[in-house]
Amino acid sequence: MPLKAINPTTTNAWKNLQQHFDQGGKDINAKELMQSDPARAKEMKIRWKDFYVDYSKNRVTHETLELLIQLANEVELSDAIEKYFSGDLINQTEGRAVLHTALRNNAEDIFHGEKNISADIRKTLAKIKVFSTAVNDGSWKGHTGKAITHVVNIGIGGSDLGPQMVVDALKYYKTDLDVRFISNVDGDHVMETLKDLDRETTLFTIVSKTFTTQETLSNAQTVRSWFLEDAPTDAVEKHFVAVSTNLEAVSNFGIAQENIFPMENWVGGRFSLWSAVGLSIACAVGFKHFNALLEGAHEMDQHFKDQPLEGNIPVVLGLLTIWYNNFFGAESEALIPYTQYLQKLAPYLQQGIMESNGKSVDRNGDKVKYQTGTIIWGEPGTNAQHAFFQLIHQGTKLIPTDFIGFKTSLYGNKDHHDKLMSNFFAQTEALLQGKEEAEVHSELKAQDKSPEEIERLLPFKLFEGNKPTTTILIDQLTPKSLGSLIAMYEHKLFVQGVIWNIYSYDQWGVELGKQLGKAVLKDLEAGKEVIHHDASTNTLINRYLD
Numbered sequence: 157m158p159l160k161a162i163n164p165t166t167t168n169a170w171k172n173l174q175q176h177f178d179q180g181g182k183d184i185n186a187k188e189l190m191q192s193d194p195a196r197a198k199e200m201k202i203r204w205k206d207f208y209v210d211y212s213k214n215r216v217t218h219e220t221l222e223l224l225i226q227l228a229n230e231v232e233l234s235d236a237i238e239k240y241f242s243g244d245l246i247n248q249t250e251g252r253a254v255l256h257t258a259l260r261n262n263a264e265d266i267f268h269g270e271k272n273i274s275a276d277i278r279k280t281l282a283k284i285k286v287f288s289t290a291v292n293d294g295s296w297k298g299h300t301g302k303a304i305t306h307v308v309n310i311g312i313g314g315s316d317l318g319p320q321m322v323v324d325a326l327k328y329y330k331t332d333l334d335v336r337f338i339s340n341v342d343g344d345h346v347m348e349t350l351k352d353l354d355r356e357t358t359l360f361t362i363v364s365k366t367f368t369t370q371e372t373l374s375n376a377q378t379v380r381s382w383f384l385e386d387a388p389t390d391a392v393e394k395h396f397v398a399v400s401t402n403l404e405a406v407s408n409f410g411i412a413q414e415n416i417f418p419m420e421n422w423v424g425g426r427f428s429l430w431s432a433v434g435l436s437i438a439c440a441v442g443f444k445h446f447n448a449l450l451e452g453a454h455e456m457d458q459h460f461k462d463q464p465l466e467g468n469i470p471v472v473l474g475l476l477t478i479w480y481n482n483f484f485g486a487e488s489e490a491l492i493p494y495t496q497y498l499q500k501l502a503p504y505l506q507q508g509i510m511e512s513n514g515k516s517v518d519r520n521g522d523k524v525k526y527q528t529g530t531i532i533w534g535e536p537g538t539n540a541q542h543a544f545f546q547l548i549h550q551g552t553k554l555i556p557t558d559f560i561g562f563k564t565s566l567y568g569n570k571d572h573h574d575k576l577m578s579n580f581f582a583q584t585e586a587l588l589q590g591k592e593e594a595e596v597h598s599e600l601k602a603q604d605k606s607p608e609e610i611e612r613l614l615p616f617k618l619f620e621g622n623k624p625t626t627t628i629l630i631d632q633l634t635p636k637s638l639g640s641l642i643a644m645y646e647h648k649l650f651v652q653g654v655i656w657n658i659y660s661y662d663q664w665g666v667e668l669g670k671q672l673g674k675a676v677l678k679d680l681e682a683g684k685e686v687i688h689h690d691a692s693t694n695t696l697i698n699r700y701l702d
């Protein structure tokens with residue numbers, strides 16, 4: 157069954173939320189509420205396994221939360237969750253199920269229509285295990301009999317961002333293999349990646365769900381030609397493997413049948429790191445850790461599926477976004493992980509969240525009259541503090557921010573970790589508390605400023621406070637906790653999509669640019685003056701051709 161199409165703005169909860177917002181909700185001051193009700197911190201938190209999610213620094217009251225849950229109930233979120241996990245065709249515009257959760261469910265047999273897909277999932281997983289183990293233990297040899305030292309993943313979008321983020325995030329757990337990524341069709345990017353590689357000890361994984369993506373196919377061709385400059389044609393089978401749903405195109409490319417790792421259409425590209433797309437992850441950190449990543453995600457899946465809405469982490473996070481996006485008019489959300497390992501989390505989730513929920517037509521095919529997808533951005537703390545936190549603290553925009561931190565670091569080094577985490581806690585405190593006039597006044601006075609100077613400087617040194625943050629404190633960055641964290645955001649964006657009544661699992665918005673790109677490429681190749689584009693594009697192309 158497809159998802160029901162319920163316009164959220166027609167629900168009673170939406171109207172009540174609007175009224176609640178107009179009649180005081182917009183002025184909710186989390187700082188004051190925290191002072192008057194210290195129990196708030198205990199009540200507005202979710203403790204789950206090694207996660208501690210504190211959302212008490214948000215502009216919400218218990219009433220707000222009740223109304224948001226009421227909204228989730230009225231749009232039948234629980235029914236949608238059920239359909240998501242049971243393989244209903246919830247990606248209706250592409251006629252597909254959305255079953256990336258099946259990839260990490262080792263406990264049950266999952267059905268896609270009549271077909272039990274778990275056997276195939278386990279088979280592919282076993283193939284990943286055998287292959288990644290052989291590459292790591294040196295039993296997979298290159299064509300001259302040498303073991304593999306470098307793996308290069310060639311893919312873009314979902315076939316790049318997820319594996320790249322995870323490989324970077326789990327660097328601590330890395331094997332001896334050097335794993336790199338080529339994504340952009342920028343030839344310089346390709347050559348920079350190849351330049352110090354030894355053909356005899358490098359393995360290329362070509363990853364493309366469709367195997368039609370221009371960037372990936374061009375890069376794969378270029379890399380193959382580079383490889384064949386100094387290797388015989390039959391060496392390709394020892395150095396090239398592929399991951400795709402399009403098995404025919406892969407064999408036409410010249411990849412041996414046994415070197416193909418299949419994936420299925422019910423896995424969206426941006427949710428595919430759990431599938432064979434994660435091959436480079438298994439190579440980089442070993443199969444054991446890849447499996448732990450899947451386990452962590454599965455545990456979050458269980459939580460999301462079974463936990464009542466009020467105590468359900470992705471649900472609560474998703475509802476907070478709705479509150480800010482649709483009632484306060486906040487346009488973006490920042491994600492600040494306090495670990496350098498997660499430096500690619502925001503770019504990864506930009507695809508996950510913005511490609512999923514950047515839609516303006518609802519599930520009835522009508523143009524929506526409310527805001528949908530949020531803009532996602534972020535960088536690791538503390539770097540972010542020295543770059544753009546000024547705007548979060550004192551700018552004019554409301555930017556709800558997730559702070560993600562870990563109780564213990566990986567190398568110990570407590571001295572550094574205490575410094576890192578003191579910033580983590582202090583920033584959410586500063587954003588909540590702000591700094592009032594009296595405090596600024598006495599600080600300036602203590603610096604021996606004259607009354608005139610104090611008066612002049614005071615407005616610039618004030619901090620409003622009441623800037624909303626959610627703290628996600630996790631015990632340690634492990635493959636398992638990373639799996640849970642990623643799955644948490646996957647489900648959060650699902651919740652938002654259900655409430656906004658949009659289709660989160662298609663991405664038609666990326667097609668037009670690709671189409672026009674092909675036409676422009678023909679013009680560039682022809683090299684003749686163009687006149688059939690708009691005036692600006694004609695001028696630019698002609699200048700390029702000149």
Ligand SMILES: O=P(O)(O)OC[C@H]1O[C@H](O)[C@H](O)[C@@H](O)[C@@H]1O
Nearest residue numbers: 313314315364365366369425666
């Ligand atoms: O894996 P591929 O088929 O090569 O697709 C790579 C990417 O292509 C497009 O840009 C889609 O919008 C992405 O969702 C996808 O991840």
